[in-house]
Amino acid sequence: MSDELLTEDAERPPDPPPGDGIPNVGTARFQALTRAYGFIGPIGTTVLAFFMGGLVVLVTGHNPLSVYRAIFNGTGLNWFFHVGNHSARIPFSTHHMWFPWDTASVAAQNLQQTLLLTAPMMLTGLGLAFAFRCGLFNIGGQGQYLIGSYVAVWLGTSFVHLQPFAHVLLCLVAATLAGALYAGIAGFLKATVGAHEVISTIMLNWIAIWVGSYLLGDGGPLQNTTQKEIPISNNVVDGAKLPVFWGLKELQGLSIGIFIAIAMLVLYWLLINRTTFGFEVRAVGFNADAARAAGISVARNYVLAMGVAGGFAALGGAIDILGWEYQVGPGDVQVSEVGFLGLAAALLGRNTAVGVGLGALLFGGLINGTSGRQLDPSIFPPELAGNLATIIQGLVVLFIGLNLGGLAVWYRRRRRRSA
């Protein structure tokens, strides 16, 4: 390889070795390596976090392997491993068909819960990812998610005579737009006066939380009309609920919200990679100066990218309300952390569509698998399990900060250097 590089050629001198301090790794190999670390980094991060979580389990005197196994079973993901002869009802019909999995097993119910938690995280994750591609760190996913849920609960409890399909669509679209406008404030401030989006989105989170506490709390305009002593909204009307296609609506079955979320992952990929808008967003995100010099309006892209990001996150809030929560109160608003989990999912998934989806599934599964309802108390006490989930989440985010992929490259170089 090196000899080839240095072969003399009188006719046409060989390519000059790249300068600017970047050692030439061989273009194809460099690209392959970069791509490989794109996978290895997040997987390594996750494995390491679970390994250290396992040490914590060990310290508490339990067997990490059986604990993780129990958590895994709690997620319902084991459902896929139990193949047999079963019959399943075709969604939205009375017909049945042969199906390789038992759609009514305990694992199936667990999986429904996991996916219910995963869907909004995918969307809040996209809220981070889209802004990130434009060079903006949108910490405001939580607030945008909440704005979406307020709008969904408001419209879902109003217009009771609307046709069901139109009602759902109205709620989803209005929530998305509201979230887009809300996040757009941060984008606008960044574009006009240069206010840092991290600060402004954090502040907008607080505003969203306390606006919600007012709207839904005692005497608030969205408080329920029947029991005035309870600070919670009305239930959205049936016509505004997302259809449940798996499990029972009364038992928090899985709504089509998961498909909306997956469709948004696809939309995200298309927007980013296949549209001129996405091209501008990426150009601004990588190098705003070069984008500006090329005639791209950086300010406009900041506002629009935050808008799209906020739309995604708010849609997450709407599908939670319309898909299974149906109502929301100030307490829910205060403890919700879907926005932050989505943030971690997107960071872990490196802001790619597939990565965000898998990251959300990881956190959705982790939360559901460690919940008191799912975990066998004889294997690991549920009150510790919630802490374990938080520890693993924290470790994942910490290790993302460490950038294991980059660390591996650095280590290889160092070994080479000292060898």
Place this chain on the structure above:
Amino acid sequence: MADAPLLELRGITKRFPGVLANDKVTIDLRRGEVHALLGENGAGKSTLMNILYGLYTPDEGQIVLNGAPVELGSTKGAIEAGIGMVHQHFMLIPVMTVSENIVLATEPKRNGVFLDYDAARKRVRELSERYGLAVDPDARIDRISVGQQQRVEILKALYRGAEILILDEPTAVLTPQEAQELFEIIRSLKEQGKSIIFISHKLNEVLEIADRITVLRRGRVVETIPAAGATEASLARMMVGREVLLRVDKQPSHPQGALLEVEDLVVHEDRGLEAVRGVSFQVRGGEIVGIAGVDANGQSELIDAIAGLRAPSSGRVVVDGRDITGASAKEAIAAGVGHVPEDRHKRGLVLPFSLTENLALHAYRTAPASRRGLLNLRGMAERAQRLLREFDVRGGTPTTPAGALSGGNQQKVVLARELDADPTVLIAAQPTRGLDVGAIEFVHRRLVEQRDAGRAVLLVSLELEEILSLSDRILVMYEGRIAGEFPPTATEEELGLAMTGGRSQEAA
């Protein structure tokens, strides 16, 4: 004894993944000698010097100091061995004084805790008198000129006991006059027995200051020769490995009507100060107008105002009869302004973007690169293929990230994009900064081609040689004003005088 080498690098080999940066490089340095290290970008000069300064460990080979092999291990080891380095980018703390910067990390202390500033100042004064390096020991770094900052760097190395000084592209940041002062300093250091390694890719300088010259090409030593007897042409041939056109080959210009008219332009810089103070000039189709000047005399702001990146406070910019004063960059591009930015990493390219995407940075808006807001990836890739071939970009395919290319090839990508847009007016700001001889030749040829095709070319450069060899008319900018207009036959001294505010008879 006098000829016994002070320092020897024996068979130094250094590999980076996929590249052999140094291949059995053997160089010796005699006491009291100026030894120039000449080579294109990527020839391995910096790697070699980083090895000598203890930043890298060689894979093979030895460093022999005064006849004994040494293991440097770190920059600390190098400093202890009497090796000092003046980097191209200074390593100074702007808010501290000259004395404080020089004694940093080895401060003379009072009671073991407090900085003994008087002692520090005394030492600095002694050193600066001994070597003829005039600086005010109490001046703050951010208040003194770049040339003086460089002296501080040299003093810092001397303070730490350097016997061997490595100067990395030291004239890159200096005016011609300051460069001459530096050469005086180098000569005086030499007389006092210091040995100097002078890294450069400027042939005339190397011939002027060096005793011996080692030419590196693609990691190997081509030859070490005495400076006496060498010529620019022979050095260029050794550097590039083939005959190089040092003079730009161009016919007399045939200027037509004015395509770019700038009238009484006033532009403010970021801090709100007037950077361009009423500048007027014209560039006609078929001519190259060069703007010379020391860095930060308003050139950048002038370019920005023409390219739509900064709104002028007053005045007019007219392109081919169309007033584009205060237009956005997009409007300026649409009006026919092509812009090769002075900093290609900051403004010219999106480094993580593929070459295809970089080449489409303007064209993505319209067919065939996109239709109705959707990118046409195939159209973009085909266009990229064609441009990469036309502009002889090497070291990458359309999917390669721009950051993986060499500087010369990156600049070819920028040129390809700007020229493919068929500009009426082409602004080329420092178009060959950091490029090697071969790439410079390519860029220059393309600029002359644009001129010959009847376009108006505005060349802004800090390199007088470039201005003189390319321009049909030369404007000198000083403190935001045009300090004079010169024909291309002007001498460097005449231009240098105007660049530093000296009045000239020919001044307009």
